[in-house]
Amino acid sequence: xxxxxxxxxxxxYAGVSAVAIEGVTKRFGDxxxxxxxxxxxxxxxxxxxxxxxxxxxxxxxxxIAGLEFPTSGSLxxxxxxxxxxxxxxxxxxxxxxxxxLFPHMNVLDNVSFGLRMKGVEKKSAATQAREMIxxxxxxxMEKRKxxxxxxxxxxxxxxxxxxxxxxxxxxxxxxxxALDLKLRQDMQHELKSLQRELGVSFVFVTHDQExxxxxxxxxxxxxxxxxxxxxxAEELYDQPVNRFVADxxxxxxxxxxxxxxxxxxxLANGTKIKAPNPYPGGTKVAMSLRPESISIGxxxxxxxxxxxxxxxxxxxxxxxxxxxxxxxxxxDWMPLEVRTNATPTxxxxxxGTEVAIWWDRRSDWVVPDEGYSS
Amino acid sequence: xxxxxxxxxxxxxxxxxxxxAANERQKRRRGFLLALPAYAYLVLFFFIPLxxxxxxxxxxxxxxxSTSLSGWNxxxxxxxxxxxxxxxxxxxxxxxxxxxxxxxxxxxxxxYFLATRxxxxxxxxxxxxxxxxxxxxxxxxxxxxxxLGNDGPASQLTQAVGMGETNILFTQTAVVLGLVYGFLPFMxxxxxxxxxxxxxxxxxxxxDLGASGFQTFRNVALPLSMPGVIAGSILVFIPSLGAYVxxxxxxxxxxxxxxxxxxxxxxxxxxxxxxxxxxxxxMLVMLLAALAYFRAGxxxx
Ligand SMILES: Nc1ncnc2c1ncn2[C@@H]1O[C@H](COP(=O)(O)OP(=O)(O)O)[C@@H](O)[C@H]1O
Ligand SMILES: [Mg+2]
Numbered sequence: 082x083x084x085x086x087x088x089x090x091x092x093x094y095a096g097v098s099a100v101a102i103e104g105v106t107k108r109f110g111d112x113x114x115x116x117x118x119x120x121x122x123x124x125x126x127x128x129x130x131x132x133x134x135x136x137x138x139x140x141x142x143x144x145i146a147g148l149e150f151p152t153s154g155s156l157x158x159x160x161x162x163x164x165x166x167x168x169x170x171x172x173x174x175x176x177x178x179x180x181x182l183f184p185h186m187n188v189l190d191n192v193s194f195g196l197r198m199k200g201v202e203k204k205s206a207a208t209q210a211r212e213m214i215x216x217x218x219x220x221x222m223e224k225r226k227x228x229x230x231x232x233x234x235x236x237x238x239x240x241x242x243x244x245x246x247x248x249x250x251x252x253x254x255x256x257x258x259a260l261d262l263k264l265r266q267d268m269q270h271e272l273k274s275l276q277r278e279l280g281v282s283f284v285f286v287t288h289d290q291e292x293x294x295x296x297x298x299x300x301x302x303x304x305x306x307x308x309x310x311x312x313x314a315e316e317l318y319d320q321p322v323n324r325f326v327a328d329x330x331x332x333x334x335x336x337x338x339x340x341x342x343x344x345x346x347x348l349a350n351g352t353k354i355k356a357p358n359p360y361p362g363g364t365k366v367a368m369s370l371r372p373e374s375i376s377i378g379x380x381x382x383x384x385x386x387x388x389x390x391x392x393x394x395x396x397x398x399x400x401x402x403x404x405x406x407x408x409x410x411x412x413d414w415m416p417l418e419v420r421t422n423a424t425p426t427x428x429x430x431x432x433g434t435e436v437a438i439w440w441d442r443r444s445d446w447v448v449p450d451e452g453y454s455s
Numbered sequence: 456x457x458x459x460x461x462x463x464x465x466x467x468x469x470x471x472x473x474x475x476a477a478n479e480r481q482k483r484r485r486g487f488l489l490a491l492p493a494y495a496y497l498v499l500f501f502f503i504p505l506x507x508x509x510x511x512x513x514x515x516x517x518x519x520x521s522t523s524l525s526g527w528n529x530x531x532x533x534x535x536x537x538x539x540x541x542x543x544x545x546x547x548x549x550x551x552x553x554x555x556x557x558x559x560x561x562x563x564x565x566x567y568f569l570a571t572r573x574x575x576x577x578x579x580x581x582x583x584x585x586x587x588x589x590x591x592x593x594x595x596x597x598x599x600x601x602x603l604g605n606d607g608p609a610s611q612l613t614q615a616v617g618m619g620e621t622n623i624l625f626t627q628t629a630v631v632l633g634l635v636y637g638f639l640p641f642m643x644x645x646x647x648x649x650x651x652x653x654x655x656x657x658x659x660x661x662x663d664l665g666a667s668g669f670q671t672f673r674n675v676a677l678p679l680s681m682p683g684v685i686a687g688s689i690l691v692f693i694p695s696l697g698a699y700v701x702x703x704x705x706x707x708x709x710x711x712x713x714x715x716x717x718x719x720x721x722x723x724x725x726x727x728x729x730x731x732x733x734x735x736x737x738m739l740v741m742l743l744a745a746l747a748y749f750r751a752g753x754x755x756x
Contacts, residue, residue: 148659168662181660185678195664198674246665 097160099124099250099282100145105154107140114140116306117154122250122284124159127276129293130286132303133329138286139178141303142252145284146175159249169198174243178254180235182227188214188238189223195246213245214238216275233264240275250282257292269296290330294318302326318371323448327369334372334417337450340364346447350414355389358447365450372420374444377408377430380437391439392417396430410438505738512731520725531728535736540716540729544736547713550627551695554634555642558691559684561635562642566683567676569643570650581647584640592637596704599633600624603705625707633701638694642687649683650676685748693741713737 100122107115115137122128130138143149144156147168156163163171174195183191193210197203214220217237227235236256243251256272257265273296276283287293293300294314301311302325310322321327328335338346340360346368347353356368376387383391394412401423408419408430419438421427430436513527534540569580587595603609603624610621623629657679661671677684699714708715713733720730 146663148663168659169665169667173663175660175663177656177660179654179656181654181656183657183660183675194661194666194674198661198664198666198670242664 098122098157099126099159100284101155101157101160102141102145103155103157105141105144105151105156107137107144107149108152113306115144115151118303118306118308120301120308120311122282124249124282125280127273127283127296127298128285129297129300130284130303131290131293131300131330132288134288136303137306138288138303139254142175142254142284142286145250146173146252147171148175172249173252174246174248175252176236176239176243176254176256178256178258180227180239182235182238182242184227187224187226188219188230191227191238192241192245194242199246210241210245213241216244217241232259233268236260236268240272244275244279244281248281250284251276252284252286254286255288256285257287265292272296294330300330302329304329320446321369321448324367324369324450327367327446327448332372332418334370334375335367336370336415336417338366338368338447340366340447350412352392354445355442356445356447357442360447360449366447367450369446369448370417370440371444372407372418373405375417375419375438375440377410377419377421377436377438378428380435383437383439387439387441390442390445391437393435393437396432396434396436398432399430410436412438508731508734508738510731511727512735514728514731516726516728522727531726531732534729535732540733543711543713543716546710547696550631550634550712551692551698554631554638554695555688555692557631557635558639558642559688562639562646562687563684566643566646566650569647570653584643587636587640593700593704595637596633596701599629599636600704603629603632624705625709627706627710629705630702630710630712633705634695634698637701638691641690641694645686645690646680646683649680649686653679689744689748692744696740697737 098121100120102118102120104117104119105115106113106117118141120141130141132138140149144151145158147163147166147170150165158171158173183194186194189207189210192214193201193206196206196209201209211220211223214223217240219234219237219241222230222234227238230238236259239256253272257268260268269292272283272285285293285296294317297314299311299313300317302309302317304325310317310326312320317326317330321330324335327333337349338354338356340346340358340362341353342362343359344355344357345353346356346358346366348368354368358366360366380393392412394410394417396408397411397416398409400407404423405420406423406427406429408421409416410419411417417438510524511522512531513529515523515526515528515530517523535544569577572580601607603621605620605622605624607624609623613619613621623632653676657675658671661675662668666674697714697717698712699718702708702710702712702715706712711719717730717733717737720726720733
């Protein structure tokens with residue numbers, strides 16, 4: 082950090098965003114990798130950058146790290162403009178996607194590298210490195226080379242190597258991408274508790290929406306270099322701003338519709354459904370309906386209050402997932418997915434059965450039919 | 456997979472240890488047969504002449520200038536301790552080291568630059584590096600003689616910028632210049648290969664962890680490109696040490712080096728045992744250099 086950001090300036094800006102991105106664009110020749118994004122990441126926050134491959138997550142992270150410089154816009158870390166400051170002058174560290182451990186150094190030398198480069202005396206650097214190695218539960222592995230470690234262990238070394246420098250912000254680029262499912266889930270918990278313990282902002286890049294939802298305080302959804310929505314897991318899940326976010330975050334049924342007025346919409350087959358919305362009449366929209374918010378039953382069993390939000394259909398498929406039944410119900414113009422809890426007493430609907438499906442008015446969500454080009 | 460277990464198939468049977476061992480043996484035998492011509496060639500044209508050279512180095516020079524193979528002795532090796540010969544040895548070593556160091560200093564930044572260009576630029580520049588090989592080594596050395604000669608282009612240039620005449624032809628400086636020119640590509644190519652192979656994210660990781668550009672070079676880039684550095688150094692050092700053409704043409708025969716000395720011993724002085732003993736020592740030095748390289752873990756010659 083040194084010349085980059087003084088402790089004095091950090092104190093002056095107490096309470097400002099850890100990372101503030103304003104109108105940042107990054108072009109590679111003709112490719113607009115990041116398109117005019119605005120983002121504020123708070124101190125101590127677990128923040129996820131979520132989006133499909135190629136949407137600009139890594140580029141955004143690299144600009145915060147200083148490994149890439151914005152084409153335009155302003156980027157501040159704890160209030161200080163870092164624009165074209167080189168990476169070694171920024172109070173941030175990165176856990177790289179492929180870990181990027183130094184193959185010619187053992188674990189201890191890898192972890193103490195940052196301290197040594199800042200001129201910390203050898204013994205003291207080794208002591209701090211050992212503490213960090215212990216924190217990520219790799220004690221006893223100090224003398225091993227990265228090639229002698231498993232993927233999960235290499236991941237921990239990368240983590241320790243970054244954290245030993247006491248960064249103000251830790252950047253992680255799909256750190257769990259290369260691990261198998263079980264290890265991945267363990268590491269998710271570990272990362273989360275590590276972050277709580279250290280109180281440092283984590284900026285976590287992932288294309289796995291489930292991972293983002295379970296780990297993060299807030300999530301930014303990116304698509305085609307644009308930032309579509311920033312919010313908590315609940316906000317993204319329950320109130321997606323557009324069709325893309327609704328589809329990408331969690332599973333959902335997206336039903337094409339047209340706005341009639343601020344209370345009603347017409348589904349693609351003409352069925353009128355009560356769905357409060359802020360859009361002018363005639364707007365093309367999609368209604369997002371989560372599979373678990375839909376109830377299924379015999380056509381005559383639809384409760385009175387759910388009549389305005391019900392449809393008739395035929396069961397096309399039923400899958401038993403242990404904890405739930407997943408039905409594909411054909412409602413004459415499209416199949417919808419319905420998920421019900423599977424209990425010993427729950428009624429099963431075999432394929433071919435005529436059924437009704439209904440939902441609570443508060444659980445549908447109307448999104449503009451934009452932000453979708455994949 | 457489970458189906459394979461209870462009903463053994465062809466693949467399942469072929470995976471038994473015995474089968475694999477037999478397979479391995481057969482492969483090795485086939486490999487040996489294929490390599491036989493190469494082995495024969497090596498024995499015939501490399502090991503036998505080498506043996507003859509070593510044998511001659513222990514022989515005696517008769518008074519009329521022929522070589523007597525009876526009566527082995529170390530006379531030829533004793534001669535190496537005499538000031539005339541040891542001076543030549545030291546001077547040759549020194550020039551070879553200087554040449555290697557200059558090549559290192561010139562080639563590293565260039566290779567680094569090369570490895571960081573786009574593939575198209577890279578290939579074009581590699582062609583430029585190799586263009587000199589398209590013409591004869593001897594011709595190129597004579598070209599340098601013209602360049603460095605009295606009132607040649609080099610001299611005219613230094614005069615034009617007011618630095619006076621250059622009179623370096625037939626000096627050790629001219630020899631080093633010619634050797635560097637001749638062997639630089641042998642330094643650049645393995646170095647470039649090593650740097651190009653390096654994982655670039657390691658450089659970024661180093662900067663990210665707070666290392667300056669120079670610290671990154673010193674602690675990450677250089678150690679990782681070391682195999683290329685060592686391979687290049689050996690490829691330059693060995694031919695520099697035994698160089699004959701360049702010292703003869705650009706050194707004007709004034710400062711005799713090992714290569715010239717060996718030639719003189721064989722052709723003019725007709726002292727084959729001494730020529731052979733110097734050659735043997737030279738080969739030993741080269742062998743040690745090669746061993747040092749393999750010890751350092753390099754594999755890219
Ligand atoms: N160095 C680069 N040169 C050219 N294009 C790049 C470079 N880095 C990224 N891109 C392009 O920018 C876009 C975003 O890439 P990236 O940020 O890596 O996406 P993500 O991490 O979300 O998968 C992609 O279209 C990618 O091809
Ligand atoms: Mg990426």
